[in-house]
Amino acid sequence: MRALTDVRVLDLSRFVAGPFCCQILGDNGADVVKVEKPDGEPARHLPPFVQEESLYFIAYNGSKRGVTINFRSPEGLALLRRLIAKADILIENFRAGTMEKMGLGYESLAPANPGLIMVSISGFGIQGPYTGRPAFDEIIQGMSGLASMTGEGAGPPTLTGTYVADFVTGLYAAIGALLALHLREQTGRGQWVQTNLLDSLVSILNTSVSRYLLTGQAPRRQGNRNPLIAPGNIYQARDGHITIEVLTQDMWEDLARAIGREDLLRDPRFADVVSRQRHAEALDQEVQAWMGTRTTEEIVSSMERHSIPCGPVLDIPALVKDPQFQANQTVVEVEYPPLGRVPVLAPPIRLHNEGSPRRGRPPRLGEHTEEVLADWLGLTGGEVEVLRAAGAF
Numbered sequence: 001m002r003a004l005t006d007v008r009v010l011d012l013s014r015f016v017a018g019p020f021c022c023q024i025l026g027d028n029g030a031d032v033v034k035v036e037k038p039d040g041e042p043a044r045h046l047p048p049f050v051q052e053e054s055l056y057f058i059a060y061n062g063s064k065r066g067v068t069i070n071f072r073s074p075e076g077l078a079l080l081r082r083l084i085a086k087a088d089i090l091i092e093n094f095r096a097g098t099m100e101k102m103g104l105g106y107e108s109l110a111p112a113n114p115g116l117i118m119v120s121i122s123g124f125g126i127q128g129p130y131t132g133r134p135a136f137d138e139i140i141q142g143m144s145g146l147a148s149m150t151g152e153g154a155g156p157p158t159l160t161g162t163y164v165a166d167f168v169t170g171l172y173a174a175i176g177a178l179l180a181l182h183l184r185e186q187t188g189r190g191q192w193v194q195t196n197l198l199d200s201l202v203s204i205l206n207t208s209v210s211r212y213l214l215t216g217q218a219p220r221r222q223g224n225r226n227p228l229i230a231p232g233n234i235y236q237a238r239d240g241h242i243t244i245e246v247l248t249q250d251m252w253e254d255l256a257r258a259i260g261r262e263d264l265l266r267d268p269r270f271a272d273v274v275s276r277q278r279h280a281e282a283l284d285q286e287v288q289a290w291m292g293t294r295t296t297e298e299i300v301s302s303m304e305r306h307s308i309p310c311g312p313v314l315d316i317p318a319l320v321k322d323p324q325f326q327a328n329q330t331v332v333e334v335e336y337p338p339l340g341r342v343p344v345l346a347p348p349i350r351l352h353n354e355g356s357p358r359r360g361r362p363p364r365l366g367e368h369t370e371e372v373l374a375d376w377l378g379l380t381g382g383e384v385e386v387l388r389a390a391g392a393f
Contacts, residue, residue: 002029002355007181008376009033010087011064014041016137016163017121017197018093019060020170025089025177026063027347027357033372034064035080037071038393040365053339058362062334062344066363067372068393071102075392079373080104085112086376089177093121096131106192116190117180119173125196135197140165144201145208152223169200229273230280231255234313235291241313242291242299251308252276258306259290334361369393 007030011022019034026032034041046056070076084090084104092099099105099120106118120126123135141147141159151158176193184190202209206228208219219227224243226232232245246252249272256264264270264286269279276283291299296312303310312318319325330348333341347357373379379387387393 002357003351004028004030007031007088008086009089009091009177010035010083012090012092012094013121014093015043016060016166017169017173018091019043020167021119021121021173021177022064022091023060023062023359024170024174024347024357027359029355030089031375032064033083033368033376034061034066034363035083036066036068036365038068038366040068044365051339053336058336058342058344061362063358063360064363065368065372066366067369068366070391070393073391075387075390077102079387079392081109081112082377083372084109084116087113087116088181089117089119091119091121091173091177095134096120096122096124096126110190114189115184117177117184117193118190119177119180119193119195121169121173122194122196124198126194130198137163137166137197140197140201144198145205146201149205149208149219149221149227151221153221155221157221164204165197165201168204169195169197172200172203225280225284228277230276230283231287233280233284233287235284235288237291237294237296237299240296242296242310243313244287244303244308244310246308249273254306255287255303255308258302258308259287261286261290332359334359336361337364366393 004025007025009022009025009030009032011019011032011034013019013022022032022034036044041057043057043060044054046054048055069080071080081104090109100108106116106120109116109118122131123133123140124130138159141164142157144165146164147157147159150160172195173193176195180191180193212218224234226245229245229247232247234241234243244255246255252270253265256262264283268275270276270283294302300310300312314322320331330346331343332346333343336342342361344359346359349357351357370381370384373384373387
């Protein structure tokens with residue numbers, strides 16, 4: 001028994017945000033059925049590849065069963081409607097308005113399944129001038145303001161090293177589905193949950209939007225420097241890089257002692273949080289002078305003795321060897337024919353007693369079509385063959 005055992009989820013989504021959301025639900029026991037067109041969703045054809053299998057697809061589609069349906073055939077569309085009528089949650093991330101054009105908008109589906117929770121993920125939302133635009137993570141990083149805040153001060157706007165909008169939106173979509181599921185227990189009714197990449201990414205921009213609206217101050221690119229506190233930066237050690245973040249007055253005093261610079265505590269430029277932030281560049285030079293003569297191991301050891309938040313900057317090869325990474329069992333292996341056992345990231349949520357999330361393997365294309373049609377719709381083998389012959393999948 002896991003938290004979402006007996007919950008049926010129909011996954012019509014593609015690429016990252018929707019599949020990531022559905023994987024979270026599947027990790028927690030939901031019966032997630034991924035619906036793909038007969039030649040597969042686009043992510044199956046994106047690199048990186050191992051033996052012609054897409055790791056991009058594998059990364060976001062674990063803990064699911066897979067079926068194929070030909071949406072373009074009347075028989076396929078009718079079959080999809082029958083599956084939706086049996087679902088607790090339907091998740092889609094087509095462009096806004098696409099489901100309505102297919103005759104599968106929430107208002108059309110709810111009469112046949114009043115308890116249905118439909119989660120729609122779009123780039124910009126369901127209203128406004130950008131509603132029908134296509135959007136991917138990098139587009140949203142640029143339009144949300146995030147890229148304008150990222151990078152060196154004299155350099156151009158910079159994208160992050162991974163998807164941000166997709167993952168945040170996937171998390172919000174999963175939370176929205178769970179909120180609607182809990183509300184359904186009280187009301188007996190499903191509902192339409194909506195989230196979009198733009199709003200999701202703007203929501204994590206710290207105080208930037210409110211600060212501008214209240215004070216007129218817009219954030220500027222400052223490289224790796226924390227824009228709100230100092231010292232907070234990535235510093236060069238003799239053999240690598242170190243990040244420290246000094247948020248409180250006590251931490252600052254401890255840092256000054258750790259680097260043998262108690263004299264800095266008497267410097268009016270560094271007297272309090274506001275002063276240190278105002279003179280962050282000068283303070284960084286003082287800290288860097290100490291850091292640059294020591295190894296990362298020496299720095300981390302010294303910072304730990306003084307309880308200063310600190311950590312080495314690790315690349316991926318170093319990360320997977322890190323003892324904390326290994327102690328957390330961050331990677332698990334799942335069987336995925338024909339690759340055999342494939343290392344994937346484990347669910348980061350752990351439950352203390354029972355029902356902890358567990359990562360299952362991704363489905364092969366159409367692997368569970370007959371199985372799901374029997375489980376969800378009670379179709380016999382002969383009925384499945386009739387649908388196959390009619391071009392439903």
